Amino acid sequence: PVLVVDFGAQYAQLIARRVREASVYSEIVPHTISAEEVAAKNPVGIILSGGPSSVYAEAAPSLDSGILDLGVPTLGICYGFQVMATQLGGEVAKTGRREYGSTAVKLEGGESSLLDGQPDEQTVWMSHGDSVARAPEGFTVLATTEDTPVAAFQNTERALYGVQWHPEVLHSEHGQALLEGFLHRAAGIPSDWTPASVIDEQVARIREQIGDAKVICGLSGGVDSAVAAALVYKAVGDQLTCVFVDHGLLRQDERRQVEEDFVDAIGVRLVTVDAREQFLTALAGITDPEEKRKTIGREFIRSFEQAEVDLIKEAQESGERIRFLVQGTLYPDVVESGGGTGTANIKSHHNVGGLPEDMQFELVEPLRTLFKDEVRAVGRELGVPEPIVARQPFPGPGLGIRIIGEVTQERLDLLREADAIVRQELTAAGLDTEIWQCPVVLLADVRSVGVQGDGRTYGHPIVLRPVSSEDAMTADWTRLPYDLLARISNRITNEVDDVNRVVLDVTSKPPGTIEWE
Ligand code: XMP
Numbered sequence: 277p278v279l280v281v282d283f284g285a286q287y288a289q290l291i292a293r294r295v296r297e298a299s300v301y302s303e304i305v306p307h308t309i310s311a312e313e314v315a316a317k318n319p320v321g322i323i324l325s326g327g328p329s330s331v332y333a334e335a336a337p338s339l340d341s342g343i344l345d346l347g348v349p350t351l352g353i354c355y356g357f358q359v360m361a362t363q364l365g366g367e368v369a370k371t372g373r374r375e376y377g378s379t380a381v382k383l384e385g386g387e388s389s390l391l392d393g394q395p396d397e398q399t400v401w402m403s404h405g406d407s408v409a410r411a412p413e414g415f416t417v418l419a420t421t422e423d424t425p426v427a428a429f430q431n432t433e434r435a436l437y438g439v440q441w442h443p444e445v446l447h448s449e450h451g452q453a454l455l456e457g458f459l460h461r462a463a464g465i466p467s468d469w470t471p472a473s474v475i476d477e478q479v480a481r482i483r484e485q486i487g488d489a490k491v492i493c494g495l496s497g498g499v500d501s502a503v504a505a506a507l508v509y510k511a512v513g514d515q516l517t518c519v520f521v522d523h524g525l526l527r528q529d530e531r532r533q534v535e536e537d538f539v540d541a542i543g544v545r546l547v548t549v550d551a552r553e554q555f556l557t558a559l560a561g562i563t564d565p566e567e568k569r570k571t572i573g574r575e576f577i578r579s580f581e582q583a584e585v586d587l588i589k590e591a592q593e594s595g596e597r598i599r600f601l602v603q604g605t606l607y608p609d610v611v612e613s614g615g616g617t618g619t620a621n622i623k624s625h626h627n628v629g630g631l632p633e634d635m636q637f638e639l640v641e642p643l644r645t646l647f648k649d650e651v652r653a654v655g656r657e658l659g660v661p662e663p664i665v666a667r668q669p670f671p672g673p674g675l676g677i678r679i680i681g682e683v684t685q686e687r688l689d690l691l692r693e694a695d696a697i698v699r700q701e702l703t704a705a706g707l708d709t710e711i712w713q714c715p716v717v718l719l720a721d722v723r724s725v726g727v728q729g730d731g732r733t734y735g736h737p738i739v740l741r742p743v744s745s746e747d748a749m750t751a752d753w754t755r756l757p758y759d760l761l762a763r764i765s766n767r768i769t770n771e772v773d774d775v776n777r778v779v780l781d782v783t784s785k786p787p788g789t790i791e792w793e
Contacts, residue, residue, distance in 0.1 A: 278302040278459065279319045281309065283327030283337050283355050289608060291325055291353065291444045291455075293647055298456045299467035303645075304611050311342030321349045321463040324356025326442060330406050331358045331368050339363065349435035349463035351390075351455075354404055357438035361426075364412035364436075373423050375402040378447060381419045381427050388418050388430055389461035390437055390454050400441035400448040407440060437462060471657040474650070475507065478642045482511035485640060486600055490591055493602035494580055495520040495538070495546070496672070497530045500604030500643060502538060502664045503655040507642040508602050509544045510658065516602075517545050519583045521576060524552030524688065525674030528696040529663075537661040547587070551579040559676065559683040563721075565793035568683070572673040601637035606651065610644050668713040669748065677793040681720035690772055691718040694738045697767045701760060702742075711754045712745040717781075717792045726776030728769070735776035738768055742780075743790055751785040 278295050280302055282288035288304050295302035300321075305314070307327075314322070322343065329336045337355075341363050344350060352360035358368045379402040383391055408426040411417050419428040419439070428439040437458060443451035459465045486508075493505045495518050508516050522531050531548070539546050558575045562568050584598075591598050643651055655665040671677060675695070679687050695716040702708060717739040726733040740761070745751035765778040781788070 277317060277319055278321040278323060278463075278465065279309075279314060279317060280304045281307050281322065281324045281339065281343075281356065283307050283325050283359070284329065287327070287353070287442065287444065288325040289611065289647075291323055292607075293649075294444045294452060294455050295323070295459065296469060296647065296650065297452070298459050299469045300459050300465050301469040301645075307337045307339055309340070309343075311340045311346060314340075314343050314348075315346055319348050320465050321351070321459060322346075323458075324350065324352040324359060326354030326356060326403070329355060330370075331355070331362050332370065332406065344434075344436065347435070349458070350437070351458045351462075352436075352438035353444070354402075354440060354442055357428075357440055358404075358406055358408060360436065360438050361408045361412060361429075364415075366408055366412035366415070366426075367410040368406050369409035370406050374405050375407075375421065375423055377401065377403070379421050379441065381421050381441065383419045383428075384417055386416055386418065388457075389432075390428070390430065390439070390457045391418055391450075392457065392461070394450045394453060398449045400443075400451070401445045402441045404440060408438075432462075435462060471650070471653040474646070474654050475510065475657060478507050479511040482508055482640060482642055485638075486512050486515065489515065489600060490596055490598040491516050491600035491602060491640060492584060492587060492598055493518045495534055497526060497534050497664070497667075498604075498670060499648075499655060499660075499665055499667050500606060500651060501602075502534075502660050503651050503658065504602050504604040504640075504642050505544060506542050506655065506658040506660050508640060509542055514545060517547060517587055519547050519549065519580060519587070521549045521551055521579045521583070523555045523572065523576060523579070523674065523676075524685075525555065525572070525676040525683075527670070527675065527699075528692050533661065533663055538664060541659050541661050547583060549579050549583045551575065554579065555676075556683070556685060561682060563682050565677065568676055568793065569673050572676050576672070599638060600640050602640045602642070604643050604651075605639075605641045606643050607645055607647055666708065668708070668711075670713070671791060677791055678715055678717045679720050680717060680722075680792055687718060687720050690736075690774060691716065691738075693772045694718070694768050694775060697771065698740065698764055701764050701767070705757070705760050707756070707760075710744070711756075712743050712748065712751065713790070714740060714742040714754075715791055717741060718775075724777050728776060733776045735774045737777040737779050738772070738775050739792070740764065740778065740780050741790065741792070743785070745785075745790070748790060751790055753780075753782045753784060756780075 280288050280292045282304050292302040292304050362368050378399050381400050383396045407424040411426050411429045415429040415431045417426050421427050430437045443454040495501045505518050558571050588598050652665050676683050698716050719737045723734050742754040743751040744754045768778050
């Protein structure tokens with residue numbers, strides 16, 4: 277792999293993604309990693325990330341200096357560049373001037389795998405206080421800015437490179453070209469990390485892990501569980517059974533997409549649990565958002581585990597054992613929970629009667645190394661239907677937390693209809709990839725006066741909550757075109773009974789969360 281050494285902040289994940297966009301496999305490691313640990317991973321390249329600190333700060337994150345002596349081609353970025361300069365005897369100075377945001381750099385014009393073929397003057401994204409005042413011995417300066425005498429350097433003999441700016445951000449004009457120059461030209465790494473290669477590798481791993489045992493996978497209708505299931509199916513075929521709980525809080529067409537389209541495309545065996553009545557009964561009378569979420573969560577686990585128990589018994593009767601459970605864990609979750617090598621993942625069960633207390637599953641997590649966009653690419657390669665592969669985020673508790681007030685069958689039907697209209701219109705307008713998601717919310721306990729035909733109405737409002745976001749941690753409301761909003765509003769008020777008003781949520785996050793409950 278290419279190892280991305282994480283010096284903090286959010287840069288490392290972005291770098292790792294950019295490397296993979298160059299079809300090179302990358303892994304994020306903490307800056308506390310030792311030279312021996314690095315060597316043990318057999319890296320073909322190393323990238324030192326940026327970070328929020330100053331190399332002079334007390335407790336500034338440091339790097340085992342042995343890492344730069346391993347002979348592995350290494351690129352330092354921003355803070356990583358300064359760490360490299362400091363460790364190799366260069367000089368990092370507090371200039372007293374911060375360069376922040378768009379900055380013009382001038383290339384010196386010498387030969388460089390990083391910068392060959394790029395314009396001599398370009399705009400890049402910088403964010404730093406200190407800067408490298410003198411390059412270490414043996415290094416050539418490749419670029420400068422008005423405030424920084426050394427904005428990039430290289431030592432081709434030792435295969436060490438560094439840039440003060442952030443090539444991984446889109447605002448750096450030739451950033452991706454620079455990264456690819458490092459990967460392909462400086463380090464000579466081929467582009468062989470592709471969806472097809474990921475599938476081959478994962479299929480082999482899954483086969484090794486599962487052997488001839490039985491495995492189950494819960495499907496949610498979302499992209500992660502679908503792609504995880506498709507991968508496991510490709511690896512072990514009918515040893516896999518999928519379980520899909522229809523809690524009645526799904527959107528229009530979602531059950532059919534899983535039961536028919538997905539099953540037809542992939543061929544997997546599927547058990548659907550129809551738990552709609554059970555959920556409605558459990559939710560009756562509940563209006564408090566937290567209580568609603570807890571109830572939905574509890575009932576969901578109950579139905580899923582009951583299905584597991586049935587399958588386990590069925591297997592036992594034919595003398596087999598279900599040992600594995602598939603989970604769609606993604607790489608960002610793995611990194612954020614401290615990395616780890618992915619062992620010791622065991623889910624224990626202690627619930628419904630009739631099974632040994634210590635019933636345990638080992639987890640199969642075939643997406644652990646992947647970012648979301650890679651999961652989608654792998655899914656497409658496996659033939660997972662487009663509506664599932666391209667699905668925007670949708671909360672586990674479903675429409676249940678988009679009805680403000682008690683959840684009833686009638687209200688669910690109404691909201692489902694409104695939501696379907698919004699999704700149709702957003703898709704028709706070509707905005708699916710531009711917006712992050714657009715919750716549609718029913719204010720079930722609010723009524724307002726309206727007029728329709730020649731009569732007075734007294735119906736409910738529907739709220740549109742279109743948001744733009746990168747990670748759902750923060751979001752802004754999306755400025756949808758007025759004529760699109762008008763079309764959505766017309767259709768909802770005309771087509772959905774009992775709705776006589778459509779309103780737009782123009783709150784960013786924070787302070788408003790994306791969902792209303
Ligand atoms: P909030 O409302 O917290 O939502 O701004 C952030 C993102 O998370 C989604 N969301 C959930 N996803 N289970 C999920 O799987 C949940 O209980 C849940 N609640 C919110 C929400 O749709 C948004 O993308």
